[in-house]
Amino acid sequence: MSTIATRPxxxxxxxxxxxxxxxxxxxxxxxxAIVLLGGLVFMAIFAELIAPYxxxxxxxxxxxxxxxxxxxxxxxxxxxxxxxxGRDVLSRLIYGARVSLxxxxxxxxxxxxxxxxxxxxAGYVGGWVDQIIMRITDAWLALPxxxxxxxxxxxxxxxxxxxxxxxxxxxxxxxxxxxxxxVLSLRERDFVKLAEIAGAxxxxxxxxxxxxxxxNTATVxxxxxxxxxxxxxxxxxxxxxxxxxxxxAWGLMLAEARPTLMAGxxxxxxxxxxxILLIVLATQLFGDxxxxxxxxxQRNL
Amino acid sequence: MTQFIVRRILYxxxxxxxxxxxxxLVVRMTGDPVLLLAEAGASTEDLDRVRQQWxxxxxxxxxxxxxxxxxxxxxxxxxxxxRMPVSELYFERLPNSLILGxxxxxxxxxxxxxxxIVSAVKVNSWWDNAAKGIGLLxxxxxxxxxxxxxxxxxxxxxxWLPTSGAGDWRHVVMPAVALGxxxxxxxxxxxxxxxxxxxxxxxxxxxxxxxxPEVVVIGMHAFKxxxxxxxxLAGVNMVVMINAAVIVEVIFAxxxxxxxxxxxxxxxxxxxxxxxxxxxxxxxxxxNLVVDVVYALIDPRIRLTR
Numbered sequence: 001m002s003t004i005a006t007r008p009x010x011x012x013x014x015x016x017x018x019x020x021x022x023x024x025x026x027x028x029x030x031x032x033a034i035v036l037l038g039g040l041v042f043m044a045i046f047a048e049l050i051a052p053y054x055x056x057x058x059x060x061x062x063x064x065x066x067x068x069x070x071x072x073x074x075x076x077x078x079x080x081x082x083x084x085x086g087r088d089v090l091s092r093l094i095y096g097a098r099v100s101l102x103x104x105x106x107x108x109x110x111x112x113x114x115x116x117x118x119x120x121x122a123g124y125v126g127g128w129v130d131q132i133i134m135r136i137t138d139a140w141l142a143l144p145x146x147x148x149x150x151x152x153x154x155x156x157x158x159x160x161x162x163x164x165x166x167x168x169x170x171x172x173x174x175x176x177x178x179x180x181x182x183v184l185s186l187r188e189r190d191f192v193k194l195a196e197i198a199g200a201x202x203x204x205x206x207x208x209x210x211x212x213x214x215x216n217t218a219t220v221x222x223x224x225x226x227x228x229x230x231x232x233x234x235x236x237x238x239x240x241x242x243x244x245x246x247x248x249a250w251g252l253m254l255a256e257a258r259p260t261l262m263a264g265x266x267x268x269x270x271x272x273x274x275x276i277l278l279i280v281l282a283t284q285l286f287g288d289x290x291x292x293x294x295x296x297x298q299r300n301l
Numbered sequence: 302m303t304q305f306i307v308r309r310i311l312y313x314x315x316x317x318x319x320x321x322x323x324x325x326l327v328v329r330m331t332g333d334p335v336l337l338l339a340e341a342g343a344s345t346e347d348l349d350r351v352r353q354q355w356x357x358x359x360x361x362x363x364x365x366x367x368x369x370x371x372x373x374x375x376x377x378x379x380x381x382x383x384r385m386p387v388s389e390l391y392f393e394r395l396p397n398s399l400i401l402g403x404x405x406x407x408x409x410x411x412x413x414x415x416x417x418i419v420s421a422v423k424v425n426s427w428w429d430n431a432a433k434g435i436g437l438l439x440x441x442x443x444x445x446x447x448x449x450x451x452x453x454x455x456x457x458x459x460x461w462l463p464t465s466g467a468g469d470w471r472h473v474v475m476p477a478v479a480l481g482x483x484x485x486x487x488x489x490x491x492x493x494x495x496x497x498x499x500x501x502x503x504x505x506x507x508x509x510x511x512x513x514p515e516v517v518v519i520g521m522h523a524f525k526x527x528x529x530x531x532x533x534l535a536g537v538n539m540v541v542m543i544n545a546a547v548i549v550e551v552i553f554a555x556x557x558x559x560x561x562x563x564x565x566x567x568x569x570x571x572x573x574x575x576x577x578x579x580x581x582x583x584x585x586x587x588x589n590l591v592v593d594v595v596y597a598l599i600d601p602r603i604r605l606t607r
Contacts, residue, residue, distance in 0.1 A: 144585070
């Protein structure tokens, strides 16, 4: 029995084995997602260097609603044309990646933090703490997340950091529910029981034994949340309760493009939307890959 | 069984109390509504009079209890802006939201269910991959942007459909697609996984072993059983769509409750915002309660494991 159990099932940890595993991992890696996300992250970080113009002020000499360069009246100095104030669309898109990524990542971090903490607390402490946390979770789930977010954003007021906190405060419920369930079963496992018998404090048990075991789940959930948060931010900005002008956010650009839609100036509507689509698609693909890697049982989280 | 139902109802009431309390608090913590009600430059006495007139001089707990007491009776307070009961405004708009929600549900079912069945029956085939692609795009394309693109294509370029407003069926098509799109994708994934589960079960294998034609096995045996979770989700989704259609209703100027909420937000009409949001909570808690109870009635395992 023991001989079978000790036989390595994965490639041995030799140099060639490591290489083989690396090659295998590289082949399974979501190339499309990595390229897309890599490109967008690059754009966001180096926006100052890449963007041809300042995104918040009109380009000197430009007229309003210049079309992209390949259309009649377009010019090659402003590849994707200009908006209703004569600002460069391409520069605004590049800077917009920054807003989307910051809100997407930070919002997810806040949501994941709140949800994981509450989930662990509810599952590990149990009793009335569990009851209170789960009833609050139910109450939060009783409103469509986007309506809740619009409501909070309208009441608290628009700014990028407010939006991050609001979206974090809205999207934590799923983490709390799923992680509570995991902690309930972890709590009964021997290594947790032994740690408790050995006299480890509650805090220590949570830190050393519970938290590391729910991190995979939290990460998978996070990969699913990023895209949702990015779309939510775009929706709030579109409605005018998100990122305030003149900051270049994709949702805001769509809102500013609305009056021009009827005039057939399609590029102002199409480009920001395609950017949102690509960034969310990339996070979805990446999340799918992550789920297979971190969650071999494929519990549909 | 009775115990289970009683407990679920109690939970629902607690949920609604927490939700309404939170909303009530947020509304009051983020600004003094009196300043918006009174004219600019009003004196302190004027402000006090307005405060008294609208019952805002009472303490928060008293205001909350009065609010809940009225809410239970179907009274949601008086709109600052329209100077008429919120419930009247709400029920005037609700039918439009029901129409839109129903149409969007129909679209999500018409797209999601057939695509889900095909991808489950022909698992890992070209069809399956196409369906997975649709599912991925459903999550990635923001519904409101899809709405804008639909306007561009069908109203501006092709001139087939009106851009906004409500009237005949042609006004419903684009908002319903924009709203139902995301839900079609979730319907597709659920139908697929539900079908796969049923197709792997013993009685389907037996039906196949008996030599029944594939069409009969899938259509009569598998489909019927796979449909239960799908229809449940469709029902819950419809209630969500009725309440969550804010942006789509704004884009298409659809006179539903989502637009009412939007108007309330921009006119700082707190009773209106509060009322619409709480009604959404009521509706969703209600449908979840119904689903839970019905499932417990059908399937004893559910009420025993909780």
